[in-house]
Amino acid sequence: MIHKYTLGGINIVLDINSGGVHIVDELTFAILDYIRPPLSEKCPDNVVMALKDDYREEEIERAYSELYELYKGDSLFSSDDYRQFAADEAVLNAPVKAMCLHVAHDCNLRCSYCFASTGDFGSGRRIMDLETGKRAIDYLLENSGNRRNLELDFFGGEPLMNFDVVKEIVKYAREREKAYGKNFRFTITTNGVLLSDDKIDFINKEMSNIVLSIDGRKSVNDRIRTCIDGSGSYDIIMKKFKNLAKKRGDKEYYVRGTFTKYNLDFADDVLHLYDEGFDQISIEPAVCDEEMDWAITAEDLPTIFAEYERLADEILRIRRKGEHINFFHFMIDLGQGPCAIKRLRGCGCGNEYIAVTPEGDIYPCHQFVGMEEWKMGSLDGGNLDTQKKKYFAAANLYNKEGCSDCWAKFYCSGGCNANNQIYAGDVLKPHSLACEMQKKRIECAIMVKAAMALSE
Amino acid sequence: MKHIITLNKKNLKKTAAKGGCGECQTSCQSACKTSCTVANQKCEK
Structure with a gap:
């Protein structure tokens, strides 16, 4: 999976599963509209046909060969191999x-x-x-x-x-x-x-x-x-x-x-x-x-x-x-x-992170405090509610609606569980409004990095 | 490379096998108390 966007005049390509961040020129940015994995070593004819009116053929092939090098190096169209770690x-x-x-x-x-x-x-x-x-x-x-x-x-x-x-x-x-x-x-x-x-x-x-x-x-x-x-x-x-x-x-x-x-x-x-x-x-x-x-x-x-x-x-x-x-x-x-691994499991609320009230009651996080149905136990009561802890432990990218297909998954890690509950009524259903803002912030954050790198 | 500049040399996949030590900061303990951003946290290793 890749995500490509232009911001601040910079063309940016994110390879989601490897975490690769690439700055590319206009030609390379355009080529990516015409190719899907698996890539062949030779530049496909449809790419040349589509772009030859705007670019020289040998330049198209050179840019494609650079993309192919990234692909071979597992930093373009890389596969998602992480599901095994979620469990x-x-x-x-x-x-x-x-x-x-x-x-x-x-x-x-x-x-x-x-x-x-x-x-x-x-x-x-x-x-x-x-x-x-x-x-x-x-x-x-x-x-x-x-x-x-x-x-x-x-x-x-x-x-x-x-x-x-x-x-x-x-x-x-x-x-x-x-x-x-x-x-x-x-x-x-x-x-x-x-x-x-x-x-x-x-x-x-x-x-x-x-x-x-x-x-x-x-x-x-x-x-x-x-x-x-x-x-x-x-x-x-x-x-x-x-x-x-x-x-x-x-x-x-x-x-x-x-x-x-x-x-x-x-x-x-x-x-x-x-x-x-x-x-x-x-x-x-x-x-x-x-x-x-x-x-x-x-x-x-x-x-x-x-x-x-x-x-x-x-x-x-x-x-x-x-x-x-x-x-x-x-x-x-x-x-x-x-x-x-950290990116798969996100904030860890209700699993490795808890909130404790003045009375000593335990909740999954500060935003769940006061929602009686989410109380997980108390400091006096020994062990946490293991069912709830397991539930939150399993609240990873692969169990949240829409996350595994989202380009932002390894940056946001499935969003805020409490927000999901408050807005969508389900910890495992990301709040779409929050998702859209998060994605924009990530795009901006990476653009700032790219712009600073280009000016160095 | 002439057409592409890659900003990061590290492949996320290489962090999976030996990752998950759990020593890094919980995201909500930094400055977000009402949203979740994980990619801006630091690795402790």
């Missing part, structure tokens, strides 16, 4: 090694698009006690098998509303990790309202990554991300985020926003955040009820596609000046990205 026991029986720890089902903002029902996930405002937090650490230590790196994201609601417990959980984990031969990687996702110098210092010391929630321009942010009294949060959080990023130095962080139908010109929000001094930025489409005013709908797709293209051009403009900007969804490592 591998090591994948199906993966230990739990990542956790989203909901230390507070409460929030000090009232963002209208919040998938967590403004922080309490529809089940009442609660915070996690230290004993539950310690049991969560123990659960990861004891259920992570031979995995050395354990990930724990402090999440909410708003985790800074329970920061004393966060600090004690980190201390407890650091005391215990060596005895188990493990390495905890902590992250935190915060709206920033309660950030202070001492909290920033602790976070910068202990957290390998921080996700700082802000939607971009003040008008955009304050329309949705409001305080309890209805006022905007931008002026409270922006200066605190700047302080954190400045103190953080080279360590990883993201300012992360959500775009909605209200700001389909979201490239301006990315650029605003960049202009304010942030260089690691993520802006994602909103996940919400399609009936909401701000919900993205299919009619928005052409605008969104054009906006991603504009953003790609802007990022190129910045990088060509020798400056650094990293847009999360355009990150792609063509040389050292994840292995094929």
Whole structure:
């Protein structure tokens, strides 16, 4: 399977199963319309016939021979040999090694698009006690098998509303990790309202990554991300985020926003955040009820596609000046990205990744929290619901509707299971709107790589 | 090659046999909490 497209004046050919990324000229791009595997060593007559009015015959044959070399080298029209790995026991029986720890089902903002029902996930405002937090650490230590790196994201609601417990959980984990031969990687996702110098210092010391929630321009942010009294949060959080990023130095962080139908010109929000001094930025489409005013709908797709293209051009403009900007969804490592096995199984939710509520209940991921039918167990209850774990372990590319025939499969890995459930009513049915945006982001991400490679 | 420039030399197929160590970051623990992007994660090996 291949996928060919032209963007930014560059003709790009992706060989899906080998991961091959090729930049080709107009002639070669045209030849690909006339050939299908298996390829013969000699250029087929129909190719020459079709293109001879526009190109010299020997040039057509030379370009074809280059394509044939790629084909022989298994980086064009390569076969999908991965199905055997999808059912591998090591994948199906993966230990739990990542956790989203909901230390507070409460929030000090009232963002209208919040998938967590403004922080309490529809089940009442609660915070996690230290004993539950310690049991969560123990659960990861004891259920992570031979995995050395354990990930724990402090999440909410708003985790800074329970920061004393966060600090004690980190201390407890650091005391215990060596005895188990493990390495905890902590992250935190915060709206920033309660950030202070001492909290920033602790976070910068202990957290390998921080996700700082802000939607971009003040008008955009304050329309949705409001305080309890209805006022905007931008002026409270922006200066605190700047302080954190400045103190953080080279360590990883993201300012992360959500775009909605209200700001389909979201490239301006990315650029605003960049202009304010942030260089690691993520802006994602909103996940919400399609009936909401701000919900993205299919009619928005052409605008969104054009906006991603504009953003790609802007990022190129910045990088060509020798400056650094990293847009999360355009990150792609063509040389050292994840292995094929990782790409088959995707996010790992409900299998190697779980979410834990303030009460100690376990769900497949943070977006499933509050959906009682998806509860997988509790920290007190011993083993996870093995049927549900097996179900999520088998939620790979080959079991999801339409994925195995999609060119983007090894980049997106079947999409977000929670989104699939929320929109399509089935974990195994990808949400088409999300798919279309994802494909556009991948095309843009690879174009940026190609353009930078050509200018080097 | 005159007509084609290949950007990546590594073949994904070669990562399958010895892949799946599970040490790399879970995608939702990075910066996506409402979508899934796997290809932008790093390999730990």
